[in-house]
Amino acid sequence: MDFSQTHFELFGLPATYALDRERLDAAYRELQNTVHPDRFAAQPEAEQRLAMQWATRVNEAYQALKHPVNRGVYLLSLQGIDALHAGNTRMAPAFLMQQMAWREAIDEARAQRRTEALDALTDDLRATHRRIEQELATLLDGARDYAAATEAVRQLRFMDKLIAEVDDAYEELET
Amino acid sequence: MALLQIAEPGMSSAPHQHRLAVGIDLGTTNSLVATVRSGIAVVLDDEAGRSLLPSVVRYHADGGVDVGHAAQSAQNRDPHNTIVSAKRFMGRGLADIEDVSSLPYRFIDAPGMVQLKTAAGVRSPVEVSAEILRTLRQRAEAALGGELVGAVITVPAYFDDAQRQATKDAAQLAGLNVLRLLNEPTAAAIAYGLDNAAEGVYAVYDFGGGTFDISILRLSKGVFEVLATHGDSALGGDDFDQRVFCWILEQGRFAPLSANDARLLLTKARDAKEALTEHTEVRVTAVLSTGEMMDATLTQAEFNKMTAGLVNKTLVPTRKAVRDAGLSADEVKGVVMVGGSTRMPCIRQAVADFFRQTPLTNLDPDKVVTLGAAMQADVLAGNRAGDDWLLLDVIPLSLGLETMGGLTEKVIPRNTTIPTARAQEFTTFKDGQTAMSVHVLQGERELAADCRSLARFELRGIPPMVAGAARIRVTFQVDADGLLSVSAREQSTGVEASVQVKPSYGLGDDEITRMLKDAFTHARDDMYARALTEQIVEAQGLIAATRAALAQDGVLLNAAETAAVEAGVASLEALLGGSDHHALKRGIEALNAATTEFAQRRMDRNVRRAMAGQKLENFG
Numbered sequence: 001m002d003f004s005q006t007h008f009e010l011f012g013l014p015a016t017y018a019l020d021r022e023r024l025d026a027a028y029r030e031l032q033n034t035v036h037p038d039r040f041a042a043q044p045e046a047e048q049r050l051a052m053q054w055a056t057r058v059n060e061a062y063q064a065l066k067h068p069v070n071r072g073v074y075l076l077s078l079q080g081i082d083a084l085h086a087g088n089t090r091m092a093p094a095f096l097m098q099q100m101a102w103r104e105a106i107d108e109a110r111a112q113r114r115t116e117a118l119d120a121l122t123d124d125l126r127a128t129h130r131r132i133e134q135e136l137a138t139l140l141d142g143a144r145d146y147a148a149a150t151e152a153v154r155q156l157r158f159m160d161k162l163i164a165e166v167d168d169a170y171e172e173l174e175t
Numbered sequence: 176m177a178l179l180q181i182a183e184p185g186m187s188s189a190p191h192q193h194r195l196a197v198g199i200d201l202g203t204t205n206s207l208v209a210t211v212r213s214g215i216a217v218v219l220d221d222e223a224g225r226s227l228l229p230s231v232v233r234y235h236a237d238g239g240v241d242v243g244h245a246a247q248s249a250q251n252r253d254p255h256n257t258i259v260s261a262k263r264f265m266g267r268g269l270a271d272i273e274d275v276s277s278l279p280y281r282f283i284d285a286p287g288m289v290q291l292k293t294a295a296g297v298r299s300p301v302e303v304s305a306e307i308l309r310t311l312r313q314r315a316e317a318a319l320g321g322e323l324v325g326a327v328i329t330v331p332a333y334f335d336d337a338q339r340q341a342t343k344d345a346a347q348l349a350g351l352n353v354l355r356l357l358n359e360p361t362a363a364a365i366a367y368g369l370d371n372a373a374e375g376v377y378a379v380y381d382f383g384g385g386t387f388d389i390s391i392l393r394l395s396k397g398v399f400e401v402l403a404t405h406g407d408s409a410l411g412g413d414d415f416d417q418r419v420f421c422w423i424l425e426q427g428r429f430a431p432l433s434a435n436d437a438r439l440l441l442t443k444a445r446d447a448k449e450a451l452t453e454h455t456e457v458r459v460t461a462v463l464s465t466g467e468m469m470d471a472t473l474t475q476a477e478f479n480k481m482t483a484g485l486v487n488k489t490l491v492p493t494r495k496a497v498r499d500a501g502l503s504a505d506e507v508k509g510v511v512m513v514g515g516s517t518r519m520p521c522i523r524q525a526v527a528d529f530f531r532q533t534p535l536t537n538l539d540p541d542k543v544v545t546l547g548a549a550m551q552a553d554v555l556a557g558n559r560a561g562d563d564w565l566l567l568d569v570i571p572l573s574l575g576l577e578t579m580g581g582l583t584e585k586v587i588p589r590n591t592t593i594p595t596a597r598a599q600e601f602t603t604f605k606d607g608q609t610a611m612s613v614h615v616l617q618g619e620r621e622l623a624a625d626c627r628s629l630a631r632f633e634l635r636g637i638p639p640m641v642a643g644a645a646r647i648r649v650t651f652q653v654d655a656d657g658l659l660s661v662s663a664r665e666q667s668t669g670v671e672a673s674v675q676v677k678p679s680y681g682l683g684d685d686e687i688t689r690m691l692k693d694a695f696t697h698a699r700d701d702m703y704a705r706a707l708t709e710q711i712v713e714a715q716g717l718i719a720a721t722r723a724a725l726a727q728d729g730v731l732l733n734a735a736e737t738a739a740v741e742a743g744v745a746s747l748e749a750l751l752g753g754s755d756h757h758a759l760k761r762g763i764e765a766l767n768a769a770t771t772e773f774a775q776r777r778m779d780r781n782v783r784r785a786m787a788g789q790k791l792e793n794f795g
Contacts, residue, residue, distance in 0.1 A: 041355065
């Protein structure tokens with residue numbers, strides 16, 4: 001196993017934020033078909049162990065490239081940047097204001113037990129998520145503005161957290 | 176004289192031989208075994224033509240054991256010594272079992288897992304399960320006419336690490352080589368999906384006697400990818416029986432019940448529930464040992480009312496699974512119903528309402544899991560080319576560590592595809608701290624006390640440093656069975672500690688050895704003969720596999736390397752005639768070590784080939 005290979009190289013994909021998801025999925029399936037422990041269950045122990053290591057590596061790489069936040073973090077880490085470093089708290093004030101507005105909206109929907117309000121919020125949050133993803137592609141693949149890209153990745157992570165909070169609110173209202 | 180065997184390029188040169196492998200559904204209420212014969216999965220019946228083996232074990236004072244129907248028919252007469260639904264106690268402490276007071280057993284609150292006092296002595300749920308598995312192994316070996324190379328054993332998808340480990344221990348105790356622990360809904364998806372050439376997103380709603388699972392899978396080009404799974408490992412048909420039992424008590428107004436009468440009424444409750452599947456009402460009558468009597472009618476409407484809360488309890492995890500999969504209910508193309516409890520009309524209606532479609536009930540809900548497990552066992556045993564289908568399963572519950580203040584830090588989130596590994600770094604919080612205790616947890620709750628404790632271990636010998644200077648890397652590895660192992664390493668000095676997550680809820684190796692000895696004494700089987708046979712089979716397999724690899728990929732080694740591997744094969748082969756299973760074990764380990772590099776080169780080459788094929792497809 002060659003650990004110096006990047007996740008992109010492993011799947012034979014260009015190292016860009018814009019992603020051909022079908023190609024990633026096809027390469028992932030092909031690799032797992034080759035290395036998965038189920039292919040080696042009748043083989044000697046050494047091969048079973050190796051299969052587990054390989055399949056673990058392929059799963060890790062797939063998770064890193066599949067999710068929008070993880071892919072951004074990974075691309076930045078290839079540039080030597082730790083996007084999620086705890087000391088890094090810079091965030092545009094406008095985005096923070098918007099965050100607070102969304103949080104209040106979630107609390108309100110929760111208090112009033114209105115799932116329609118949560119549905120509308122979900123649409124809104126997902127749209128913003130997609131917009132930031134597009135920005136990130138421009139920043140990483142085109143402008144190579146890593147400082148701005150770092151902030152966009154952190155914004156995306158905020159969005160993920162908000163979407164998870166909406167999911168929790170749904171759960172609360174349903175039970 | 177042996178004929179020459181000519182191998183096709185790219186084919187193994189080992190002679191084709193059908194390896195006997197089975198799938199086993201170790202259920203709360205019933206267990207089954209199936210195998211693939213001439214390409215078709217079939218359930219294996221007992222000599223009386225019955226496929227379901229009641230998961231009931233009765234212990235006699237003389238050490239004798241009844242399993243299945245014989246035990247079941249004695250459960251009202253001998254409730255203390257007749258264990259039903261032992262699966263509910265696997266990997267569970269006394270505090271985890273909700274209805275202890277209404278069960279007729281004499282529980283012992285042992286550390287880790289509860290134990291049961293029987294006429295034959297104290298028994299662990301693992302030993303009870305092992306009796307069931309042993310009976311099925313013997314049934315299969317009699318039917319197939321040979322020893323099994325291995326078995327796929329199914330477990331509820333929502334089983335945690337302790338419950339999975341307990342199941343694997345039971346199989347080991349029953350003399351089974353576990354090819355894989357397979358999640359029940361995933362097994363059902365294989366059987367259903369392959370039968371119907373299904374493509375798209377499916378839900379498997381698996382409601383058994385004691386457990387509930389919901390899995391959402393994407394079926395695409397032979398890949399079964401579990402997107403999310405959820406469930407309740409302490410919710411099943413038994414709980415519906417319990418509700419009817421309470422209703423019977425209300426109707427009968429009996430004096431406090433003896434264990435025998437309680438068991439009798441529970442059986443009546445279950446019969447009533449089953450009758451209501453076909454009929455709109457059922458008459459329930461009973462005569463107790465005290466002479467007290469009852470005679471009352473239960474309607475389906477009343478039954479539905481008293482169990483509505485239970486039905487709803489299955490919909491909460493169902494919603495969560497759909498959401499975790501990032502989907503909505505109407506994006507699910509079909510809902511496969513599995514498990515005996517899905518026969519209840521109220522369940523079918525609730526599922527139909529939730530997914531807004533008629534659930535798929537054309538499969539035998541008792542058999543589909545076993546059949547899927549048998550198909551997977553056939554692949555894992557190496558009887559098929561192997562590229563027919565691939566399973567990508569997930570862990571059902573997050574794995575984490577206890578941090579300062581009794582909080583849980585998640586290391587691997589739920590629904591992560593396995594096998595997987597994740598590392599997390601921690602540091603010391605006191606100056607000169609030389610040890611750190613690692614507490615491994617499973618669950619979604621924020622407080623460590625609310626999660627299941629899987630193991631505790633200590634990393635010692637950290638050189639004294641100022642607080643925050645040590646860098647301790649804790650690595651979690653989850654294998655394809657969904658079982659966890661954890662290791663910790665201090666980065667600057669390389670001090671290491673690791674644990675196979677077993678001790679606190681599973682059984683220790685000593686305990687397994689003790690149980691194996693017990694089991695063999697009663698089975699009049701020779702433990703050492705069995706150990707030797709196992710090692711011989713493994714050694715032969717390893718020799719054959721190594722020779723096949725040399726014939727196929729010998730070019731990957733230079734002359735000296737080839738000679739070293741061949742020497743390893745020769746020395747292991749020389750040990751085959753002996754009777755020392757320890758020596759054989761060492762020989763196997765030596766050959767495994769000698770072929771590690773070879774195995775790596777073959778794997779690297781295979782990966783390159785696979786990716787080259789990908790590129791051609793992409794550009795083609």
